Amino acid sequence: MPRKILVVGATGKQGRAIIQAFLTPGETKLEHEYHIYALTRNVSRLNWADDPRLTALTGDLDDAESIVQIFKRAQADSHNLESPAGFWGVVVILAYPGLSTNADGEERQGKMLADLALEYGVQSFIYSSGSRAGPQYEHLLTLSGKAKAAIENHCKDLGSKGLSWTIIRPGFFMENFNDLSGSILTAILKAGLSKNTTFGLVGSKDVGKAVVAIFENHKKFCHKELAIMGQVSTISEVAADYLTATGQHLSLTPTLLGWTLLKLNSGLQDLIKSLERSHRARSQGEYPSFQSELEAGCSLSHIQTYSEWLAQDGWQESNAWGWNQVSFAKLFTGRS
Template identity: 30%
Template sequence: MKAESEGGIDRLRMSQCSGLSHISHYKGWALGNLLVSYILPLNMKVVLVVGATGQQGHAVIRALSQSEGFLCLALTRNLDSPKAQRLKSFRNVKLVSADLGDIQQLRSVFEETKASVIGAIWGVFVALAFPGLGLSAEGEEKQGKNIAIVAQEFQVQSYIYSSFIPPFTDDNPPPPGLDRHCKMTIEKHLSSLDFPWTIVRPGVFMENLSPGIIGRMTNATFQHCLPAECKIQFTAVDDIGRLSRVIFDNPLKFKRKTIDIAGDSLTSQELTQSFIRATGQEIPSAPGFVISAIHRLNPTAHDTVEEFIQADRTRRMDPRGFDANIQEAANYVKLTSFEEWARNWNNPTDNDFKGHGMSLWGLLTGRT
C-alpha cells in the first residue's frame, strides 16, 4: 500500500504515540512530519472511500470533510493523477493506493492503517467504476466481493455499498456478466456477510445530463426513445454524499438496510420543462436520427432503453411499494430536485462528469 499525507492530517492520538515506528515506511508519514502535526481527536472515525476520484466518492469525501469527526482515506489507483491530487483541497483526507482486484493489497491497507497512529478503519464507502456500456463487469464483481470480505475481516463498523435502483423484478434479472447483474450479485454477497452494511441505490444520475456529448446523447435518448408517459428516477450525486454522512453518523439505525434514493421522477417532457424553468433554455440534445441509429446498432443501448421502460412499468404496478424506500431516504436528507440541480448546470465543478470514457463512435459500434 502507498499513502500520502496532507498538512493538518497527520494528527497524533496521544495514547498511540508508542506506535510511531509503525508508520515510518508510509510515504509522507515520516516521523518528522508527525512531530509537528496536530492532535487527532480520539473520537475521529476513519473512513475508507473506495472510488474516491469518481463522482460518488468525491461527493462522499466532500460531505464528510465538512465535519471534524471523520478522516477520509481516499483509495485510488494512481496517487499522482489530477483527480487524486484535487482531493487535497478537502481537509482531513489522506490518499492511499491499492489494486481492488488484489485482496492482499486491500488487507495491507487495513493492516498498515491499523498499525499506524491513525488507528483502525472504522467505516467504508464503496462506489465501483463502471466498466463501460455493454462490457463485462466480472472485474467489478471481484472487486466488490474483495473489499466486502476484507471489511468484514477487520470488523468495520459501517459499510456503505452504492448499487443502483433495479429496473427489473426478481423473476426477470439482467443478463449475467454485465454491470447490472454484477451489482445485484454483490448485494447478495453483502447480505450473506455478518457485519453492519448498508446498500444505497441511486437512480439515473442527473450528472449524465451535464454539458458535453454524453449529456446530449442522454437527453436525446429520453426525448426520442422512451414513451411519453415513461418516468425516470433521477439522483443528484451530491445527495449520495449527504446520505452517506447521515448513515455514518447513525450506523446502527441503518444496519443491514437497503435504501433507494432519487430526488425526482420525471417524464421526458417534465424533464424539459424543469430545465427551462431553471435555465431559460432547453436541454442540449443530439439529433434524433443519430440517437435512433445508436438505438438500432448498439444492442446494449437498446437494452438500456428497455430497462427504463420496464422500471416504469414495475412502478405503475405497485407505485407505493416501489417508491417507499425513496420516500424513506427523503426523511433523512433533503433530496435535490432536477430543477434545483439544473440551476447550476453550466457552472464548472470539481465533480465533472466524463461519460465513463464513452465516445460517439463507441456508442454507434457498441464498443464503449
C-alpha cells in the same frame, strides 16, 4: 478519536461528493469526527489532497493483496485503546465497466471489499449500487446490473455473519445531462423511452450528504436498502425543467441521431430496457419495497429536485466526455 472512513472510488463523481460532504459539511454539524482515507489509482486527480483530515491511498482493486495490506496498515496504525482499530467505516463506489462490457471484475472487487470489511471489523459498510426493478426481475439482469445484484446479495449473506451493511441505490445522475454528452443522452432517451416512462434523478452532492448521514446514524440504517432520488420524471419533464431554469434547450441533438445510435449499440438498447422495466415495476406494484426504500433515502437529508439543482447552477458543472466509460466513437461504432 476520529472515525476512519475508507472511500473506495474517491476520484469518481460519487467519491468526490462524499469527501466534500465530510470535509465541507456546510450548516450541518457532524456529531462525530472523521478522518477520510481516499482510495484511488490516480492521486493527482484527488481534491483536498492537502487537507489534514484526508489521507490519499493508492491501490488496485484487481490486486486483492494490495487492498488487504491497506486494511492491515489501517489496523496497525491504531496505537492505543482510545483509537478505533482499523477502518470504522467503508463506502464502496466501483467504476462502471462500460456498456456491453463484462463486469466479472466489478463483482469480484465488490465481494472482496465486503469480505475484508467483515474480517477487519468494519462497523458500517456502505455499498453504492444502482437503480433496479426489484428482486423479481433479478434473473433478467446482465453485465454490470447482474454484478451489482450479486454484490448486494453477498453483503446480505455476510450480514448473518456480522457485517453491518447498508445498500444505497442512487438514481440517474443529474450531471449526466450536462454538456455535449447530455445532449446526446437526451436524444437517446427521447428516441428509446415511451413518453410516460419515468426514472429517478439525483445530484451527486446529495449522494455525498446521504452517505455522511448514514455514517452518522449507522445503527438506524444497518441492513437497510435506500433509494437516493430527488424526483422521478419522464425525459420530457426533465427537458422542460431545464428550459425553465436556464432558458436553453436540454438537447439540440436530433432525436433521429438518438434513434440511430440505439440501433447501432446493444448496450444502449439494454439501458432502455432496464429503464422501462424499472418504471413498470414501480408503477404496477411489482417492486413493493420501492416506496419504503425511497422514504428511507429521503429521511437522510434534503435531496434536491432537478429544478432546485439547476437553480444552484448545477447545469454549469462540466460533464466531459466519458459518461459511464462511453465515448462518442464507441456509441457510433457500437463497440460499447
